[in-house]
Amino acid sequence: MILDHSYGKEKEIRRLIARSCLHMDSLDVSAWMKYKYDPSGMFCAVEDKKIVACLQTKKRTFFYQGKACEALVLSLACTLPDYRQRGYFSELLEACMNYAACNHLITLAYTNFPKLLESKSFQPVSSTKYYWLEMENWNQGYAQHVQIYRPDIDLYPLYHEFLSHFDGSIRLDPQEFQNAIRLYLNCNHRVITAVDDQRELRGFAIYRINKEHIEIQILVYLDADAILDCFAYLKERCQTLSFIVSNQERFDKLFPMEIPRKQGTVLARLNNYKLFSVWSKENVHHAKEAFAALKKPIWNHMID
Known part of the structure; x- marks a missing residue:
């Protein structure tokens, strides 16, 4: 089962991150929960009566050729070790993209593992x-x-x-x-x-x-x-x-x-290219075309 929020589940999310994100110590986890955690944008996979995977998303302001719109940003994803390789991330990402298609023109992510997102119509538009x-x-x-x-x-x-x-x-x-x-x-x-x-x-x-x-x-x-x-x-x-x-x-x-x-890769996905074209006044069909039309460089590795 996929949940589109994590209200009332802060302790369970904290334990999930502590057990799944080995690069984060207890101090990192506490700071992340205090300053980054947003239950309204947390997608969760539930199995065996517990949260086994999660995907944190954030609403952020995206600037494009002098205009601004609300974009969705993928912030953090993790899965309990015993539940990996079972497709939970794909399910979470699918639920996230269904939500984004109805609410945001564009979705962005900065990651060191771009292949995981390219299978879901994300395209690399820049790198670090x-x-x-x-x-x-x-x-x-x-x-x-x-x-x-x-x-x-x-x-x-x-x-x-x-x-x-x-x-x-x-x-x-x-x-x-x-x-x-x-x-x-x-x-x-x-x-x-x-x-x-x-x-x-x-x-x-x-x-x-x-x-x-x-x-x-x-x-x-x-x-x-x-x-x-x-x-x-x-x-x-x-x-x-x-x-x-x-x-x-x-x-x-x-x-x-x-x-x-x-180092990392900035990926973008146009959730509705027709609406993005109308809003941006650029005739584009996918993210690479949209970013290729820019006259200035991109800086997107402090986005969540």
């Missing part, structure tokens, strides 16, 4: 790149331009300005953005901000430390100096540094000798 840098001889940027994030610092205007350079992208509202920041902070991540000589915000980085390595999860910036300043600050705290950026961000100009590897 993963860079790994040795920091021993790093000598660019100014660490004194970087400060540790404080709750009284409003990062949203910077995020909003950064996204104005992109299109075909999810833009979080202030509360959604703040919840995302709080989630990272509650999962042992740290946030630093880069400022210019007038102490104006120019960028921020969300990262976590793993022994001698630092992994940047989110990098937002208004110029190259903000990137280099953040890296100069982090250089004093690690031997190696990795970060993820969208495929359209031209980091090859900053690091011409570094060869990134592909």
Whole structure:
């Protein structure tokens, strides 16, 4: 049986995620339940009188060529180990797509496993790149331009300005953005901000430390100096540094000798291509055509 919500089942969902998502420790699970869990968008598969699989979806604002609509975003999916390979994810996804077809023009997902979604008419429209840098001889940027994030610092205007350079992208509202920041902070991540000589915000980085390595999860910036300043600050705290950026961000100009590897994939599905064409004023039949019509690059790896 498939449920289209999980009201009253928070404890069961918490146990399911803790047992299924081995990459999440108890702190991660608690933070996710506090800042990401939404019972109204949680599809659940019930077997043997218990929830054995779930699919969290979120309603988000999608911007396309100056227009905005409500999109559905796939956020998290998991299945109890003993119930895997039984088709529960496909059933959940089918129920989710039936719902989306009646309520949303487009559905988006960012994942490292795109094949699972491509079988359901999702199409890859962008990807992310993963860079790994040795920091021993790093000598660019100014660490004194970087400060540790404080709750009284409003990062949203910077995020909003950064996204104005992109299109075909999810833009979080202030509360959604703040919840995302709080989630990272509650999962042992740290946030630093880069400022210019007038102490104006120019960028921020969300990262976590793993022994001698630092992994940047989110990098937002208004110029190259903000990137280099953040890296100069982090250089004093690690031997190696990795970060993820969208495929359209031209980091090859900053690091011409570094060869990134592909990381995640952004997939999209037009739930009704005719309605999307009317709304967008673009004659498209599928997601790839819709995104190919864009004049600006895409940034969609902070969407849920």
